[in-house]
Amino acid sequence: MAKVLTDRAYIEMNYRPKAGLPCVQDRFYEAILKNTCETALAASLFPRASVVITLQEMHDNGQLISCAINAACLACLDSGIDMRFMFAAMTCFLTNNGDLHLRTPEVKEDIDAIFVFVFDSVKKNVIVSHTEGTFKTENYKLALEKCREGSETVFKFMRKEITKE
Amino acid sequence: MAESFRVLHPIKYYRDYIASNVRPDGRGLHKFRPVLVNIGSIQTADGSALAKVGDTTVICGIKAELCTPKPECAREGFLIPNVELPPLCSPKFRPGPPSDEAQVASQLLANIVKNSKCINLQELCLFPEKLAWCLFADIICISYDGSLMDACIIALMAALKSVQLPVVDYDPAADSRLVNEEEKKSLNIKSVPICSTFSIFDEKVVLYDPTDEEESLCSSTFNIVVREDQLSSVHKPGGAPISDEKLFECIKVSKERASTICKLIETAIHENNT
Numbered sequence: 534m535a536k537v538l539t540d541r542a543y544i545e546m547n548y549r550p551k552a553g554l555p556c557v558q559d560r561f562y563e564a565i566l567k568n569t570c571e572t573a574l575a576a577s578l579f580p581r582a583s584v585v586i587t588l589q590e591m592h593d594n595g596q597l598i599s600c601a602i603n604a605a606c607l608a609c610l611d612s613g614i615d616m617r618f619m620f621a622a623m624t625c626f627l628t629n630n631g632d633l634h635l636r637t638p639e640v641k642e643d644i645d646a647i648f649v650f651v652f653d654s655v656k657k658n659v660i661v662s663h664t665e666g667t668f669k670t671e672n673y674k675l676a677l678e679k680c681r682e683g684s685e686t687v688f689k690f691m692r693k694e695i696t697k698e
Numbered sequence: 699m700a701e702s703f704r705v706l707h708p709i710k711y712y713r714d715y716i717a718s719n720v721r722p723d724g725r726g727l728h729k730f731r732p733v734l735v736n737i738g739s740i741q742t743a744d745g746s747a748l749a750k751v752g753d754t755t756v757i758c759g760i761k762a763e764l765c766t767p768k769p770e771c772a773r774e775g776f777l778i779p780n781v782e783l784p785p786l787c788s789p790k791f792r793p794g795p796p797s798d799e800a801q802v803a804s805q806l807l808a809n810i811v812k813n814s815k816c817i818n819l820q821e822l823c824l825f826p827e828k829l830a831w832c833l834f835a836d837i838i839c840i841s842y843d844g845s846l847m848d849a850c851i852i853a854l855m856a857a858l859k860s861v862q863l864p865v866v867d868y869d870p871a872a873d874s875r876l877v878n879e880e881e882k883k884s885l886n887i888k889s890v891p892i893c894s895t896f897s898i899f900d901e902k903v904v905l906y907d908p909t910d911e912e913e914s915l916c917s918s919t920f921n922i923v924v925r926e927d928q929l930s931s932v933h934k935p936g937g938a939p940i941s942d943e944k945l946f947e948c949i950k951v952s953k954e955r956a957s958t959i960c961k962l963i964e965t966a967i968h969e970n971n972t
Binding site: 557558560561563564565566567568569570571572651652653656658659660661662663664665666667668669670673674677 | 813938
């Protein structure tokens, strides 16, 4: 009862790692996921309600956080809760020769920086920006553009999957 | 009258102020609060600093302990930042285990330290696989009034710069260590990352350096960390979407602010030494 909000729905996010109990790093991801879903779901339509989203990591082959965000979006769409917009996450890697890749590079030592962006489906504005490593503003700008282009495919995929049946 | 209006309709109250390009505390929308740094506030710590950003006050104490390095990084020491948000700093925190906000702040701080490479952990190792320094950086918030990360980073970096570690003689054959308390040396801090916090009000107006009240009313808060002329983190954990031009404007402003704060820390360290 303590979690009841009188003006909107309470959104509870549970992120579970592959094994063991959630650690501080998982709480950090959980906060990002929770904030994203709170913006995207039309929570003010359901006062005094609660939405529980549980994410379980199955296998991590790089880009885990993007994958978790996209899974959360698809699950929200599938549940039929009203949403203000869809969201899609993209990860971009900056390698030490200055190139940007959307695929996880094979050699970890080559990675200079990692960028994770989440875009909304209406205006394609940035909802989440999470970065690892040090980089120049120009690289950030290029990575943002590349991820925005890439997010189109994710939105297309989501639309296709959700209208299939 | 104005006070009860503020309590009953906080958003309307802020909207009226922001419509005339001013905030209730008298600042313009694009103004930062004054920053204050004090070095060596705790005598019993190996390094310490107090940082104030407006009314947000945090104190950082660094305690160094000798330990064995982890087998996977045998040549590295440790730097463990921990942010504490006790109930005394704000009524929104309860006693008990660390709140989610404190855990997220600790993790963000650890990420920033790692990404900006401000300290080379290999220099904290005294003998591979056997002996290394473990620096516990405990950051306690004394007064919480928004932009917590800004204050935490300033306090942590100033404290790291003031750390004096004793020289240790280690004999690997006999596994004996001799700590020479007379002879002390400072850490080699390569760069100073500086964080700036921004909030988005009503999904369009960007407020610089928000207070606690502003943060709770705003739909999104994000941090930009600058190291020299490079970026070491752009952290926006969800919330209202932001357009590119506003984001890059904030990056530009953070860079300008970072150089002033770097100078401030340098001056504080210099004055503490003389």
